[in-house]
Amino acid sequence: MDEEDERIPLQEKLPQKEKSPQKNGIWGAIFSPFNWLSKLSDELHWSFVLGVVIVYGINQGLCLGLSKISTQYYMKDVQKLQPSEAQIYHGMIMIPWIVKPLWGILTDTVPVAGRRRRPYFFFAGIIGAVSMIILSIETNLILGLALFLLICGSAGAAIADVTIDACVTENSISHPSLAGEMQSLCGLCSSIGQLFGYTISGFLVHLIGSKGVFGVLSIPAGLVIFVGLIIQEPLIRNFSYKRVSQKFVDAGRAMWTALKCPVVWRPCLYMYLSLAVSLHIHEGMFYWYTDAQAGPAFSQEMVGSISAVGAIGSLLGVLLYQNIFRKHPFRSVLFWAQLLYGASSLIDLLLVLRINLTLGIPDYVIVIFDAVVSHMIGRLKWMPLLVLSSKLCPAGIEGTFFALLMSIDHVGSFTASWGGGILLHGLNVTRTSFDNLWLAVLVRSFFRVLPIVILFLVPSGDPNLNILPIEMLGAKKGEDLSDDSEMEMESLLVNKANQN
Numbered sequence: 001m002d003e004e005d006e007r008i009p010l011q012e013k014l015p016q017k018e019k020s021p022q023k024n025g026i027w028g029a030i031f032s033p034f035n036w037l038s039k040l041s042d043e044l045h046w047s048f049v050l051g052v053v054i055v056y057g058i059n060q061g062l063c064l065g066l067s068k069i070s071t072q073y074y075m076k077d078v079q080k081l082q083p084s085e086a087q088i089y090h091g092m093i094m095i096p097w098i099v100k101p102l103w104g105i106l107t108d109t110v111p112v113a114g115r116r117r118r119p120y121f122f123f124a125g126i127i128g129a130v131s132m133i134i135l136s137i138e139t140n141l142i143l144g145l146a147l148f149l150l151i152c153g154s155a156g157a158a159i160a161d162v163t164i165d166a167c168v169t170e171n172s173i174s175h176p177s178l179a180g181e182m183q184s185l186c187g188l189c190s191s192i193g194q195l196f197g198y199t200i201s202g203f204l205v206h207l208i209g210s211k212g213v214f215g216v217l218s219i220p221a222g223l224v225i226f227v228g229l230i231i232q233e234p235l236i237r238n239f240s241y242k243r244v245s246q247k248f249v250d251a252g253r254a255m256w257t258a259l260k261c262p263v264v265w266r267p268c269l270y271m272y273l274s275l276a277v278s279l280h281i282h283e284g285m286f287y288w289y290t291d292a293q294a295g296p297a298f299s300q301e302m303v304g305s306i307s308a309v310g311a312i313g314s315l316l317g318v319l320l321y322q323n324i325f326r327k328h329p330f331r332s333v334l335f336w337a338q339l340l341y342g343a344s345s346l347i348d349l350l351l352v353l354r355i356n357l358t359l360g361i362p363d364y365v366i367v368i369f370d371a372v373v374s375h376m377i378g379r380l381k382w383m384p385l386l387v388l389s390s391k392l393c394p395a396g397i398e399g400t401f402f403a404l405l406m407s408i409d410h411v412g413s414f415t416a417s418w419g420g421g422i423l424l425h426g427l428n429v430t431r432t433s434f435d436n437l438w439l440a441v442l443v444r445s446f447f448r449v450l451p452i453v454i455l456f457l458v459p460s461g462d463p464n465l466n467i468l469p470i471e472m473l474g475a476k477k478g479e480d481l482s483d484d485s486e487m488e489m490e491s492l493l494v495n496k497a498n499q500n
Helices: 025-044 046-078 083-093 100-109 118-137 143-174 176-230 241-259 262-276 282-289 300-325 330-344 347-352 363-390 398-426 437-457 470-476 483-493
Strands: 004-006 235-237
Touching: 025 046, 025 176, 046 083, 046 143, 046 176, 046 282, 046 300, 083 143, 083 282, 083 398, 100 118, 100 143, 100 241, 100 398, 118 143, 118 176, 143 176, 176 300, 241 262, 241 398, 262 363, 262 398, 262 437, 282 300, 282 398, 282 437, 300 363, 330 363, 330 437, 347 363, 347 437, 363 398, 398 437
Parallel strands: none
Antiparallel strands: 004 235
């Protein structure tokens, strides 16, 4: 054998404690989350539970809200960029998430000093913390260096995400009865972190400025280093690095073979095109929101609260799909979701053309309503694609192939950001001129309904049935996705940033 695993027990078996009688009433409701966390810590080791809370809840959930708003104000007020430039650079910051399969393959196949997870937590935390500290203390950073540091911060979050995904998957395999509870923990941490981050982001930007918020963001990145210190994992001895290149080649061949299958590449093409043509003009709307003359001059606090409400809308979209639409065919759900997605974006026309003021409706009412509706419909549009992606993964490469599909998702969003930036530039939407912003909104709404034309690329059958041919299902023949691949899929996406 080329390598030999020396397994270090994650947790010694301890005598079982007598279970205390379950508390009822208000005290039972108050203490039940703590009892639940205690149960998971006993079964899975406290270091893993704390690692999930830090990475999903703090480094991703909380930081997502803080970084989005602070980056917008940094581009606008510090770098003095035009809306079109900020929109394009926003897409570039997400490049590390596009190459997410690479991070996944590295952490799975290239151990460092006998460890598969700890070194990657260290690396992710260090580059994230250092990049945020430099951004916060340097006063005259050139745009290129500032953009590089923001990309490094994004890379730190992406690497930590992939690494904790792997830990969740491993524990889902070794403790299948707790797999659902682990996903609940991940989702709960992510949702609470995002809501809290968006809620306080505007207040922090107002109090300490966007550069000060970058300094605050170095703390969660530093906590990722702490996760690397405490996380328990097996020690690998006598690993043969000569096999690494072959593993990369084998993974690449397997993914290419799968992508050549029509039942795989056709939905993949739809996913990319549907996202790519949904042009992003977020930065143009942000500049208009905060403009004192042409726009409503929203404060930093108001801008943060808009994103917080949007996060709630996304959660509502998930609940609606799970309880009402998940048994409907992919094609019918996507048709109505795509149609409503384009129609909902026209709400911005009421604001930009100031029609709402003529009707006596305050700006913030329209903005809050738009945030809830657009994010909810956007999530309804995305959920079928998520489920469809989980059914396109061949046996043996489920996790890596699903990460590839999510990279297609990010490439589509990247294309939409660049397309939106070009649109804003072509319509001469600048820091002080918003005369053609209404036209950008109209064009965006039209492009959002275009994917209806290519819905024939999406399977129209029962969403509960397998899509792949029998020979690609392998060990999954006659069954749905294996539990471990489903858990990896869910953990990969539990923190996906809202990109509506």
